[in-house]
Amino acid sequence: MLTSLKHRLLTAASAAALLGALLTFGSAPAADAAVPATIPLKITNSSGRGDPVYVYTLGTSLTTGQQGWADASGVFHAWPAGGNPPIPAPDASIPGPAAGQSKTVRIPKLSGRIYFSYGQKLDFRLTTGGLVQPAVQNPSDPNRNILFNWSEYTLNDSGLWLNSTQVDMFSAPYAVGVQRADGSVSTTGRLKPGGYTGVFNALRAQPGGWGGLVQTRSDGTVLRALSPLYGVETGALPASVMNDYIDRVWQKYATTTLTVTPFGDQPDTKYFGRVSGGVMTFTNGSGAVVTSFQKPDASSVFGCHRLLDAPNDQVRGPISRTLCAGFNRSTLLTNPNQPDTSSANFYQDAVTNHYARIVHDRTADGKAYAFAFDDVGHHESLVHDGNPQQAYLTLDPLT
Known part of the structure; x- marks a missing residue:
């Protein structure tokens, strides 16, 4: 549309x-x-x-x-x-x-x-x-x-x-x-x-x-x-252009924890994501749930919106920004600590944002x-x- x-x-x-x-x-x-x-x-x-x-x-x-x-x-x-x-x-x-x-x-x-x-x-x-x-x-x-x-x-x-x-x-x-x-x-x-x-x-x-x-x-x-x-x-x-990578990410983090440190000047602020029941849920250092994400599609990934919406707040927005960058650059499978900021690691998967x-x-x-x-x-x-x-x-x- x-x-x-x-x-x-x-x-x-x-x-x-x-x-x-x-x-x-x-x-x-x-x-x-x-x-x-x-x-x-x-x-x-x-x-x-x-x-x-x-x-x-x-x-x-x-x-x-x-x-x-x-x-x-x-x-x-x-x-x-x-x-x-x-x-x-x-x-x-x-x-x-x-x-x-x-x-x-x-x-x-x-x-x-x-x-x-x-x-x-x-x-x-x-x-x-x-x-x-x-x-x-x-x-x-x-x-x-x-x-x-x-x-x-x-x-x-x-x-x-x-x-x-x-x-x-x-x-x-x-x-x-x-x-x-x-x-x-x-x-x-x-x-x-x-x-x-x-x-x-x-x-x-x-x-x-x-x-x-x-x-x-x-x-x-x-x-x-x-x-x-x-x-x-x-x-x-094709709307399915990112499906394979998204599927693999969701599979990986069903058994592995994704650690997101969204603020470069706040290294102690970390959130921890795991997939269960098809939903990636993030908790803070105290174990409290702070936000969750449905499995995204290509539009959500490329647009950093919809299922990866990033409100202008201090929790969900920064986590979503980090996920969006990791999906587009295809770094989520190779590094469970995000964001991965080394350009040498970007776009190495066959399924990535080739644009x-x-x-x-x-x-x-x-x-x-x-x-x-x-x-x-x-x-x-x-x-x-x-x-x-x-x-x-x-x-x-x-x-």
Whole structure:
């Protein structure tokens, strides 16, 4: 079934979820100085493409909860009321830099996304619940045949968090960066040479239906690879693709204890899981039951939701995050102490999240956000600074 409208809305809660997820495994460093209301974002077009680029800064004010967009000077504009059916949103596009050029805009304090598209403006709509995001897993989505991508960011009084994300799809490549007060620049998200086409080629070569994630335009242009979650939801990837591994995990922990230490800075906080009657139940150090999980399916694993839901609490959510990472990286059978944070141990089973494996293999620094909790163990493609001087978004070649 296609993703519902509910999952395509950018609400105050969902916009803040990025920041909440990033802080789960440790508090944010205190800002070195007051973070200004806006900071510069330097956009560099190194794509080599001749078609025009359009940029959008969309998000939710964490202060007022208003959804809206920012213009090139960083002024925030609240969206007008939406409709049912959804109505066209105001044109929030900013003309991007031409090939080989750079352009600096300003981004305000909010949590949301920085979209960019090639050759055509994106089609955004407003419903009564807020902004409808593009959902290209839906064949009828008006953005289906547009080459585009986005970065997620949060800017607040504690600083800037800016990532490159492949949680929903892998598409037009880009790198993100932040300049610190001392002038140094931290970057992530860049692919290895040949990495862009390498991802699609590797997916097509992977047995088991993984090539079904690749979407092309009628003219043959490769547009993106859907995440395995959307692949399963749309039937592009078999729903049984993770069953063998999930079955083996449930069998192992019927006779073995799974120890989860979810907080890196709290090594004494441990939970202990065993499967009985088809349910994995976790207890704390005193033997009290704290939460339990039904046997998950591929959608739950790839989406880190449903049967592996991760509420923003201090017990079930952190345990679920750890399980989700272990399933996607296929480390639960080889290590009963989770999380396993050594990348050398990831994706070694024949049944694994091959999409995540392939994307990580082709990033220059090995970092990616290939599934929702890829930040477990700090393997995410994220830059952060408490006193950001400038942010960077570099559109890379599609090679």
